[in-house]
Every structure is written in C-alpha cells, then in structure tokens.
Amino acid sequence: MTNGNGTPPETAPSPQLNVLAQYTKDFSFENPNSPASLAPQQQPPSINVQINVGASNVAENDYEVVLKVEGKAEHAGKLMFSFELAYAGVFRIVNVPQENLHPLVMIECPRLLFPFAREIVATAVRDGGFPPLMLDPIDFVSLYRQNMERQAAAQQQPS
Template identity: 50%
Template sequence: MAEEMGAEGQETLGNGADNMPQVAIISQYVKDLSFENPNAPAVYQWQVQPNIDVQFNIAMNKAADDVYEVVLKIDVRAQSDQGTAFAVELSYAGLFGIRNVPEEQIQPFCYAEAPRLVFPFARRVLADAVRDGGFPPLMLEPIDFAGLYMQQAQQAGQLAQGEPAGQA
C-alpha cells in the first residue's frame, strides 16, 4: 500500500518522502567567553552598587546545507564612579537543522525563535561567570526576541521605502 492515513486522518506518502517542515537543535556551545575583573581586589571593598549595562546582538551563519549557526552575543559591563567592577562578553551559539522550511521563514526563525531557545542556557553561563568572578550571579530578565525582530523588521521596511513621513 503506497498511501497511509496519518495521525490526523491526512493521507501520507508511504514512499519515505520527507517534505514536512522540520527544525531541530543539533548542538549548543560557548563560542567565546571573556570575564574581566580589572579592579580586583579593591572592587570587593566598594560600597556603591554598580550600574549594569547589557547589550546583545544576534548573528546567523549558514554552516552547511540545512544547518544554521545562530550566535547570541551578550556584553555586560558593571560600572561605578570608582571604575569598572566587571565586564563579561559571551558568544553563545546554537546549531540548528532546518529542513523543508520556506526561505522567507528561515531568517525570522534564526533571529527570533532560535535566540529564544538558547537564551536560558546563555543566561546560566553568564550568571555562573559573574558568580565565579566573586560577584552575585547576574540573572538577566527574559528577552522578547520575536518582538524585537518584528520591531526591527518594521523599521527596516520603513527605511526601505525611502520616503519621509507624510509624503506619497
């Protein structure tokens, strides 16, 4: 029998054709990690709470056919009037297998969904690095990567139109 009924009553091909969209995490890894504690041991005597500045960036690279590397780069700097308490740079990557997904949906996945999937692991690595540097663990708040992607896509769309607001 060449055709079978699938789980939802849909006809599936019995010839082994694999045409359903598939996404899977192949691997996750620390690509680069740097922790600086430039004012140790004096920093441990400071009484002032430092200001924490967090910056992040997302990069996507095609690693092979149907395989994409998504790198979440997080830079954290803790500063006070007395100087830098610590600085951390983390590049945390996920390797994703993406098959049978329309080309126009790969970029939104890699810039919105993939970072959401690897963020909890990157957050733990970052918290551990800060803790291992002698400071309280830094627990970053969750980030709405999908919302940020949509916002940037909308801004890029406005810029692509090339017309100042109010002109037709």
C-alpha cells in the same frame, strides 16, 4: 478527511527544527579593579547589557546562530566587571516555508540558546566574586522587529 474524490489528501511534511550542537564560541570576563571592586558598596552598580543575534547558513538546511551578550557593571565611574559572550548553536531546519525561515532562525533559535547563555553569565559573574547576574528574559520577537525596522530605515536613506 478526504479531498473530495474519496481519497485522503496529500499531507505536507511537517516542519522540523533540530539542535545539532550548542557551544561557547567566545567568552571573556574581566574584573580589572579587584580586590577593591569586591568591597561592599553603598549603592548598587550601574549594569548595562546588550544582546545581538547573528546567523549564517553553514549547510543546505543547517544554520549557525550566534547569540552575543555583552555587559558591564560600573560603580562611581569605575568598572567593576565586564563580560562578552558569543554562545552559538547549529540548527537543522527542514520543511519550513522560505518566508518563515528568517524569523524562525532569528527568533526561535536564539530563544533556545538564551537559557544556556544566561547561566554562563550568571556563573562567571558569581565566580568573579559578585552576586550572580541573572539576565532578564529577552523578547526576541521585539528584538527581531526592531532590527527589521532599523534595516528598512537604513535602506530608505539616500547614499
């Protein structure tokens, strides 16, 4: 392909996303009512899990993305177990247009981190004496849109 004068067009550098590091930033698992909480139950526990994503620029093209996963299981009003995980990664992102950078950091980066966070939670719950908690896949696009809508609504409210 040529640019009309017989010479090949200038090619733009291709976008790159590199994982520089992944790590557990903070983790807590509590089983406060054991061994009673480990006894067989007639009904399954009520399980509540919340996911949040945060990011910060740590160098010119490097971003730390933190996936926060918090959850608890309760049965008959008693806490069976709870956990809090902050699983992070440092990502180098180059040759990405500015308008695409925020969605890339807040959607694709946590999507890459999630399987590792899921495994940490499943293993901790299993090691706490319960069946492994297999977190359902997360739609980070929907989570991103919800957060953007929430921020837009908060900015429109009078102070």
